[in-house]
Amino acid sequence: MIQLIIKRLAIAIPTLIIIIAFVFGLMRVAPGGPFTNERALPPEIEQKINEAYDLDKPLIHQFGIYLSKIAKGDLGPSYKYKDFTVNELILSGFPISLTLGVSAIIISLFLGSLLGIIAAIKRNTIFDYTVMGVSLIGICVPSFVLAPILSLFFGLYLGLLPISGWNGGNIYNLILPVVSLSLPQIAIISRMMRSSTIETLNSNFIRTARAKGMPKRRIITKHVIRSSILPIIDYLAPATAGLMTGSIIIEQIFGLPGIGRYFVVGALQRDYTLVSGVMILYASLLMLLILLSDILRGVLDPRVKIK
Amino acid sequence: METILSVNGLSVNFDTSQGLFKAVDNISFSIEKGECLGIAGESGSGKTQTFFSITGILSDNGTATGIADFNDVDLLKLTEKELSNIRGKKIGFIFQDPMTSLTPHMNIGNQLIEVSMVHEKKTKNEALKKAKEVLDIVKLPRIENLLKKYPHELSGGMRQRVMIGISLMCDPLFIIADEPTTALDVTTQKEILKIFNDLKKFKDITIALISHDIGVISEVSDTILIMNEGHIIEKGNCQEVLISPKHEYTKHLLSCVPEWMK
Ligand SMILES: Nc1ncnc2c1ncn2[C@@H]1O[C@H](COP(=O)(O)OP(=O)(O)O)[C@@H](O)[C@H]1O
Ligand SMILES: [Mg+2]
Numbered sequence: 001m002i003q004l005i006i007k008r009l010a011i012a013i014p015t016l017i018i019i020i021a022f023v024f025g026l027m028r029v030a031p032g033g034p035f036t037n038e039r040a041l042p043p044e045i046e047q048k049i050n051e052a053y054d055l056d057k058p059l060i061h062q063f064g065i066y067l068s069k070i071a072k073g074d075l076g077p078s079y080k081y082k083d084f085t086v087n088e089l090i091l092s093g094f095p096i097s098l099t100l101g102v103s104a105i106i107i108s109l110f111l112g113s114l115l116g117i118i119a120a121i122k123r124n125t126i127f128d129y130t131v132m133g134v135s136l137i138g139i140c141v142p143s144f145v146l147a148p149i150l151s152l153f154f155g156l157y158l159g160l161l162p163i164s165g166w167n168g169g170n171i172y173n174l175i176l177p178v179v180s181l182s183l184p185q186i187a188i189i190s191r192m193m194r195s196s197t198i199e200t201l202n203s204n205f206i207r208t209a210r211a212k213g214m215p216k217r218r219i220i221t222k223h224v225i226r227s228s229i230l231p232i233i234d235y236l237a238p239a240t241a242g243l244m245t246g247s248i249i250i251e252q253i254f255g256l257p258g259i260g261r262y263f264v265v266g267a268l269q270r271d272y273t274l275v276s277g278v279m280i281l282y283a284s285l286l287m288l289l290i291l292l293s294d295i296l297r298g299v300l301d302p303r304v305k306i307k
Numbered sequence: 308m309e310t311i312l313s314v315n316g317l318s319v320n321f322d323t324s325q326g327l328f329k330a331v332d333n334i335s336f337s338i339e340k341g342e343c344l345g346i347a348g349e350s351g352s353g354k355t356q357t358f359f360s361i362t363g364i365l366s367d368n369g370t371a372t373g374i375a376d377f378n379d380v381d382l383l384k385l386t387e388k389e390l391s392n393i394r395g396k397k398i399g400f401i402f403q404d405p406m407t408s409l410t411p412h413m414n415i416g417n418q419l420i421e422v423s424m425v426h427e428k429k430t431k432n433e434a435l436k437k438a439k440e441v442l443d444i445v446k447l448p449r450i451e452n453l454l455k456k457y458p459h460e461l462s463g464g465m466r467q468r469v470m471i472g473i474s475l476m477c478d479p480l481f482i483i484a485d486e487p488t489t490a491l492d493v494t495t496q497k498e499i500l501k502i503f504n505d506l507k508k509f510k511d512i513t514i515a516l517i518s519h520d521i522g523v524i525s526e527v528s529d530t531i532l533i534m535n536e537g538h539i540i541e542k543g544n545c546q547e548v549l550i551s552p553k554h555e556y557t558k559h560l561l562s563c564v565p566e567w568m569k
Pocket of ligand 1: 321322323328353366
């Protein structure tokens with residue numbers, strides 16, 4: 001296992017450099033720059049600003065400076081939020097995004113798996129049809145469509161829940177964004193879980209467990225779940241990626257000061273360092289999740305040797 | 308003699324996309340205590356479904372009708388819960404495919420001990436003691452070590468021995484072995500059949516041995532029952548049927564056995 005972690009860290013560094021280079025390149029290809037305004041600055045001043053931010057140097061040189069700073073853990077100054085460094089901005093937004101993302105992922109995994117298992121056990125019953133029907137809608141309706149509908153209904157129409165703001169992490173403020181973010185994932189996970197549970201239920205070793213006279217509940221908890229959950233473990237990283245992109249929009253809709261907002265603002269305003277900082281964070285998190293799901297898989301399935 | 312299983316007018320139907328399929332058609336037979344009954348017939352003749360239906364492990368699309376008295380209790384009338392109290396405890400089942408018949412994520416020890424722990428409410432230690440006993444009966448070496456292993460670390464022959472061990476955990480009256488050697492090589496086949504012969508000799512267990520291979524059946528069985536297309540074609544003493552078959556189909560089956568086996 002330690003071997004696996006070391007190996008992944010070794011791969012993570014070049015991967016991150018490639019991602020940084022990619023974002024760096026893309027941002028420079030896009031027209032305009034952080035200091036392009038409608039009203040042109042006097043050339044001497046623009047010259048001075050560019051010098052201060054090293055923007056006058058050749059691209060390769062800029063990239064080198066940027067990389068060496070990142071190596072020291074410094075993501076550089078923000079071009080747009082001039083009084084803040086990217087580190088400060090990310091630190092202020094990250095706890096919010098993390099709360100949102102982690103709640104959504106835990107809820108999606110738990111509810112999605114649970115609904116899928118029950119639907120599989122009670123297949124071709126009203127319960128199964130309901131879960132599968134609703135989840136089909138859940139898959140078709142993306143969270144950015146769901147969010148305004150939920151806000152409208154629970155926030156404005158019923159007046160039950162706040163529709164905007166963080167409010168110091170108040171649980172009521174979290175409900176709508178987390179629900180909008182999780183529902184599509186619950187839909188996907190419950191369908192995956194249902195089909196893998198049905199497949200497991202039809203396998204020979206479950207027939208053996210029944211022939212051994214094991215009670216239903218024990219068959220599900222001891223024999224079925226650990227096999228049927230494996231596709232969900234593999235889906236963990238893609239789910240996280242989905243939640244990350246979803247959260248960028250959800251944070252906008254619900255006015256949450258997470259890092260999603262900086263990503264959008266940064267991209268629109270050519271805030272090179274901010275966008276790239278957020279990307280580095282997202283990429284690292286994703287790689288962490290892939291590692292985590294590989295470790296989990298190894299723990300759950302003895303046939304997999306974790307190397 | 309005491310009859311342990313008495314089957315009367317048993318039929319098994321499957322609901323398929325092409326309509327109802329009759330896999331077993333109104334069959335009757337019985338097994339005496341201590342007897343080893345061989346069930347022969349080519350593949351698809353309904354051997355497996357006969358015993359799946361009796362033990363209540365048919366697929367969801369299958370239904371069984373008739374009577375199957377086991378120790379004077381009609382198994383076909385029992386609820387799933389009542390049946391599961393009999394399966395694994397009084398009736399052991401051994402399946403055809405040892406490679407896929409054990410739970411891949413559970414170690415051998417746990418797959419054995421759960422049988423006694425659930426049925427006989429044994430403590431873990433008592434169950435482990437029993438597990439070691441049965442693994443000894445099926446002649447598996449290095450038992451301590453084996454208990455911690457997972458199925459994928461074992462060969463097919465070893466897995467089938469574990470399956471037999473599982474079926475013996477609660478000292479059943481009756482074991483059903485469905486093609487227990489079909490997936491194994493010839494040497495391993497002989498060793499497994501030896502285990503069945505030992506069980507007959509020392510444990511006084513009643514055995515139903517299903518096989519499409521008459522050679523296999525003749526090595527263990529006292530009586531034989533020939534099935535074809537869901538019907539019983541012929542039944543009787545194993546030796547007698549094999550030496551002087553009355554029915555054309557039996558003759559046909561026998562003609563498929565290689566000369567040297569006779
Ligand atoms: N779940 C099922 N649905 C439909 N037909 C089935 C099902 N299971 C078994 N059968 C059919 O029942 C017949 C008898 O099968 P089986 O008892 O397994 O044969 P065998 O004598 O080889 O053990 C076969 O023709 C098989 O195709
Ligand atoms: Mg069969």
